Amino acid sequence: MKKRTFAVDIDGTITENGGGRIHLDALDALRRLTNMGHTVIFVTGRSSVEGYLLSVFGGTTKIAVGENGGCITLDSNDHILLGNIEECKTALNVMKNSIDNVKEKLVFPRMTEVVLERTFDLDLARKLLSENNIDVELSDSQYAFHINSSGVDKGTGFSKIMEKFSILRDDVIAIGDSATDVPLFRLAKTSVALGNASEIVKSEATMTVSANAGDGVLEALDKLAPRLSEI
Numbered sequence: 001m002k003k004r005t006f007a008v009d010i011d012g013t014i015t016e017n018g019g020g021r022i023h024l025d026a027l028d029a030l031r032r033l034t035n036m037g038h039t040v041i042f043v044t045g046r047s048s049v050e051g052y053l054l055s056v057f058g059g060t061t062k063i064a065v066g067e068n069g070g071c072i073t074l075d076s077n078d079h080i081l082l083g084n085i086e087e088c089k090t091a092l093n094v095m096k097n098s099i100d101n102v103k104e105k106l107v108f109p110r111m112t113e114v115v116l117e118r119t120f121d122l123d124l125a126r127k128l129l130s131e132n133n134i135d136v137e138l139s140d141s142q143y144a145f146h147i148n149s150s151g152v153d154k155g156t157g158f159s160k161i162m163e164k165f166s167i168l169r170d171d172v173i174a175i176g177d178s179a180t181d182v183p184l185f186r187l188a189k190t191s192v193a194l195g196n197a198s199e200i201v202k203s204e205a206t207m208t209v210s211a212n213a214g215d216g217v218l219e220a221l222d223k224l225a226p227r228l229s230e231i
Protein backbone atom coordinates (compact mmCIF):
# COMPACT_ATOMS: atom_id res chain seq x y z
CA MET A 1 0.00 0.00 0.00
CA LYS A 2 1.27 3.44 -0.91
CA LYS A 3 1.84 5.64 2.13
CA ARG A 4 -0.08 8.89 2.08
CA THR A 5 0.31 12.09 4.05
CA PHE A 6 -2.86 13.65 5.40
CA ALA A 7 -2.59 17.38 6.20
CA VAL A 8 -5.55 18.00 8.47
CA ASP A 9 -6.97 21.28 9.75
CA ILE A 10 -8.35 21.33 13.31
CA ASP A 11 -11.15 23.88 13.91
CA GLY A 12 -14.22 23.32 11.80
CA THR A 13 -12.61 20.11 10.50
CA ILE A 14 -12.20 17.72 13.40
CA THR A 15 -13.75 20.00 16.02
CA GLU A 16 -16.94 21.94 16.23
CA ASN A 17 -15.99 25.45 15.12
CA GLY A 18 -16.06 27.72 18.14
CA GLY A 19 -16.47 25.02 20.78
CA GLY A 20 -13.26 23.14 20.12
CA ARG A 21 -14.67 19.77 21.15
CA ILE A 22 -13.05 16.95 19.15
CA HIS A 23 -15.15 14.70 16.94
CA LEU A 24 -13.95 11.42 18.46
CA ASP A 25 -14.86 9.19 15.52
CA ALA A 26 -12.92 11.43 13.13
CA LEU A 27 -9.91 11.40 15.47
CA ASP A 28 -10.20 7.63 15.76
CA ALA A 29 -10.21 7.32 11.96
CA LEU A 30 -7.07 9.48 11.76
CA ARG A 31 -5.40 7.35 14.43
CA ARG A 32 -6.23 4.22 12.43
CA LEU A 33 -4.70 5.76 9.30
CA THR A 34 -1.55 6.49 11.33
CA ASN A 35 -1.47 2.91 12.64
CA MET A 36 -1.74 1.69 9.03
CA GLY A 37 1.50 3.54 8.26
CA HIS A 38 0.12 6.74 6.77
CA THR A 39 1.31 10.12 8.04
CA VAL A 40 -1.30 12.40 9.63
CA ILE A 41 -0.19 15.96 10.38
CA PHE A 42 -2.32 18.72 11.91
CA VAL A 43 -1.96 22.06 10.13
CA THR A 44 -3.78 24.68 12.16
CA GLY A 45 -4.30 28.29 13.11
CA ARG A 46 -4.03 27.19 16.73
CA SER A 47 -0.63 27.27 18.40
CA SER A 48 1.63 24.51 17.13
CA VAL A 49 1.85 23.24 20.71
CA GLU A 50 -1.92 22.63 20.71
CA GLY A 51 -1.60 20.80 17.38
CA TYR A 52 1.37 18.81 18.65
CA LEU A 53 -0.39 17.82 21.89
CA LEU A 54 -3.44 16.73 19.92
CA SER A 55 -1.15 14.45 17.92
CA VAL A 56 0.36 13.00 21.10
CA PHE A 57 -2.96 12.41 22.87
CA GLY A 58 -4.78 11.52 19.67
CA GLY A 59 -2.20 9.04 18.41
CA THR A 60 -1.32 10.64 15.08
CA THR A 61 2.08 11.62 13.66
CA LYS A 62 4.00 13.80 16.14
CA ILE A 63 4.57 16.83 13.94
CA ALA A 64 2.42 19.97 13.90
CA VAL A 65 2.24 23.07 11.79
CA GLY A 66 0.60 25.80 13.88
CA GLU A 67 0.14 29.55 13.99
CA ASN A 68 -1.41 29.39 10.52
CA GLY A 69 1.88 28.17 9.06
CA GLY A 70 4.19 30.37 11.15
CA CYS A 71 5.48 27.70 13.51
CA ILE A 72 6.36 24.03 13.17
CA THR A 73 6.65 21.91 16.31
CA LEU A 74 8.62 18.67 16.10
CA ASP A 75 9.13 18.12 19.83
CA SER A 76 8.69 19.89 23.17
CA ASN A 77 11.88 21.90 22.62
CA ASP A 78 12.04 21.86 18.84
CA HIS A 79 10.06 24.66 17.18
CA ILE A 80 10.85 26.11 13.77
CA LEU A 81 9.71 29.74 13.53
CA LEU A 82 8.81 30.91 10.03
CA GLY A 83 7.27 34.28 10.88
CA ASN A 84 8.17 37.40 12.83
CA ILE A 85 5.69 38.36 15.56
CA GLU A 86 7.04 41.93 15.79
CA GLU A 87 5.85 42.73 12.25
CA CYS A 88 2.43 41.36 13.15
CA LYS A 89 2.30 43.50 16.31
CA THR A 90 3.16 46.61 14.30
CA ALA A 91 0.25 45.85 11.99
CA LEU A 92 -1.99 45.29 15.02
CA ASN A 93 -1.15 48.72 16.45
CA VAL A 94 -1.91 50.47 13.18
CA MET A 95 -5.23 48.64 12.93
CA LYS A 96 -6.17 49.40 16.55
CA ASN A 97 -5.54 53.11 15.99
CA SER A 98 -7.89 53.37 13.02
CA ILE A 99 -10.50 50.61 13.16
CA ASP A 100 -13.09 50.02 15.89
CA ASN A 101 -13.38 46.66 17.59
CA VAL A 102 -9.95 45.30 16.72
CA LYS A 103 -9.38 42.99 19.69
CA GLU A 104 -6.81 40.30 20.35
CA LYS A 105 -8.32 36.87 20.91
CA LEU A 106 -7.46 35.02 24.09
CA VAL A 107 -5.39 32.14 22.79
CA PHE A 108 -2.41 30.09 23.89
CA PRO A 109 0.91 31.94 23.44
CA ARG A 110 2.11 32.62 19.90
CA MET A 111 5.69 32.87 18.69
CA THR A 112 5.11 34.25 15.18
CA GLU A 113 1.64 35.74 14.77
CA VAL A 114 -1.21 37.80 16.25
CA VAL A 115 -4.71 36.33 16.59
CA LEU A 116 -7.81 38.54 16.62
CA GLU A 117 -11.52 38.28 17.30
CA ARG A 118 -13.64 38.27 14.13
CA THR A 119 -15.19 41.62 15.02
CA PHE A 120 -14.23 44.01 12.21
CA ASP A 121 -14.05 44.25 8.42
CA LEU A 122 -10.98 42.39 7.19
CA ASP A 123 -10.97 44.09 3.78
CA LEU A 124 -10.99 47.51 5.43
CA ALA A 125 -7.97 46.45 7.49
CA ARG A 126 -6.17 45.13 4.39
CA LYS A 127 -6.73 48.49 2.67
CA LEU A 128 -5.46 50.40 5.71
CA LEU A 129 -2.31 48.30 5.98
CA SER A 130 -1.51 48.63 2.31
CA GLU A 131 -1.97 52.42 2.53
CA ASN A 132 0.56 52.35 5.37
CA ASN A 133 2.96 50.10 3.42
CA ILE A 134 2.69 47.34 5.99
CA ASP A 135 3.12 44.01 4.31
CA VAL A 136 1.53 41.21 6.35
CA GLU A 137 -1.03 38.47 5.66
CA LEU A 138 -4.54 38.91 7.09
CA SER A 139 -6.76 35.85 7.03
CA ASP A 140 -9.98 34.37 8.41
CA SER A 141 -10.11 30.77 9.66
CA GLN A 142 -13.81 31.19 10.61
CA TYR A 143 -12.58 30.75 14.17
CA ALA A 144 -10.30 33.79 14.34
CA PHE A 145 -8.62 36.42 12.21
CA HIS A 146 -4.85 36.03 11.90
CA ILE A 147 -2.03 38.46 11.23
CA ASN A 148 0.96 36.57 9.83
CA SER A 149 4.21 37.81 8.34
CA SER A 150 4.18 38.32 4.60
CA GLY A 151 4.49 35.00 2.77
CA VAL A 152 3.47 32.93 5.78
CA ASP A 153 0.44 30.69 5.43
CA LYS A 154 -0.48 27.04 5.94
CA GLY A 155 0.91 26.25 2.49
CA THR A 156 4.36 27.70 3.11
CA GLY A 157 4.45 26.10 6.59
CA PHE A 158 3.50 22.67 5.29
CA SER A 159 5.86 22.91 2.32
CA LYS A 160 8.75 23.06 4.84
CA ILE A 161 7.53 19.73 6.26
CA MET A 162 7.29 18.29 2.76
CA GLU A 163 10.90 19.32 2.06
CA LYS A 164 12.20 18.12 5.40
CA PHE A 165 10.54 14.70 5.21
CA SER A 166 10.70 14.28 1.39
CA ILE A 167 6.92 14.16 1.04
CA LEU A 168 5.69 14.31 -2.56
CA ARG A 169 2.69 16.37 -3.68
CA ASP A 170 1.19 13.27 -5.28
CA ASP A 171 0.96 11.63 -1.86
CA VAL A 172 -0.62 14.56 0.02
CA ILE A 173 -4.31 14.70 0.94
CA ALA A 174 -5.34 18.01 2.55
CA ILE A 175 -8.59 18.36 4.50
CA GLY A 176 -10.01 21.69 5.66
CA ASP A 177 -12.90 24.10 5.94
CA SER A 178 -11.74 27.68 5.51
CA ALA A 179 -9.85 30.23 3.41
CA THR A 180 -6.73 29.59 5.50
CA ASP A 181 -6.71 26.00 4.16
CA VAL A 182 -6.69 27.01 0.49
CA PRO A 183 -2.86 27.46 0.32
CA LEU A 184 -2.63 23.94 1.79
CA PHE A 185 -5.07 22.59 -0.81
CA ARG A 186 -2.79 23.95 -3.52
CA LEU A 187 0.13 21.80 -2.30
CA ALA A 188 -1.86 18.59 -2.34
CA LYS A 189 -2.82 16.34 -5.20
CA THR A 190 -6.08 15.63 -3.39
CA SER A 191 -7.85 18.27 -1.31
CA VAL A 192 -11.13 17.96 0.51
CA ALA A 193 -13.41 20.86 1.49
CA LEU A 194 -15.99 19.99 4.10
CA GLY A 195 -19.71 20.75 3.93
CA ASN A 196 -19.32 23.77 6.24
CA ALA A 197 -16.79 25.42 3.89
CA SER A 198 -17.84 28.44 1.82
CA GLU A 199 -18.48 28.02 -1.91
CA ILE A 200 -15.21 29.83 -2.68
CA VAL A 201 -13.22 27.43 -0.50
CA LYS A 202 -15.07 24.45 -2.02
CA SER A 203 -14.18 25.65 -5.50
CA GLU A 204 -10.46 25.44 -4.56
CA ALA A 205 -10.62 21.79 -3.47
CA THR A 206 -10.41 18.75 -5.73
CA MET A 207 -13.19 17.09 -3.75
CA THR A 208 -16.07 18.19 -1.55
CA VAL A 209 -18.26 16.30 0.88
CA SER A 210 -21.73 17.18 2.11
CA ALA A 211 -21.36 16.59 5.85
CA ASN A 212 -19.89 19.20 8.17
CA ALA A 213 -16.63 19.06 10.16
CA GLY A 214 -15.89 15.63 11.74
CA ASP A 215 -18.77 13.90 9.97
CA GLY A 216 -17.43 15.32 6.72
CA VAL A 217 -13.96 13.94 7.48
CA LEU A 218 -15.50 10.48 7.91
CA GLU A 219 -17.43 10.92 4.66
CA ALA A 220 -14.23 11.94 2.86
CA LEU A 221 -12.22 9.01 4.25
CA ASP A 222 -15.01 6.59 3.26
CA LYS A 223 -14.83 7.94 -0.28
CA LEU A 224 -11.04 7.90 -0.37
CA ALA A 225 -10.29 4.67 1.49
CA PRO A 226 -11.16 2.19 -1.25
CA ARG A 227 -9.06 4.28 -3.64
CA LEU A 228 -6.12 5.21 -1.43
CA SER A 229 -3.84 3.23 -3.70
CA GLU A 230 -5.13 5.00 -6.82
CA ILE A 231 -5.37 8.68 -5.82
Ligand SMILES: O=C(O)COP(=O)(O)O
Pocket residue numbers: 009010011012013043044045046047141142143144178180
Ligand atom coordinates in the same frame (compact mmCIF):
# COMPACT_ATOMS: atom_id res chain seq x y z
O1 LIG B 1 -7.78 29.95 13.55
C1 LIG B 1 -7.52 29.14 14.46
O2 LIG B 1 -6.94 29.51 15.49
C2 LIG B 1 -7.84 27.71 14.33
O3 LIG B 1 -8.32 27.40 13.09
P1 LIG B 1 -7.95 26.11 12.23
O4 LIG B 1 -7.55 24.97 13.12
O5 LIG B 1 -9.26 25.86 11.56
O6 LIG B 1 -6.87 26.54 11.32
Ligand SMILES: [Mg+2]
Pocket residue numbers: 009010011012013141176177178
Ligand atom coordinates in the same frame (compact mmCIF):
# COMPACT_ATOMS: atom_id res chain seq x y z
MG1 LIG C 1 -10.56 25.27 10.16
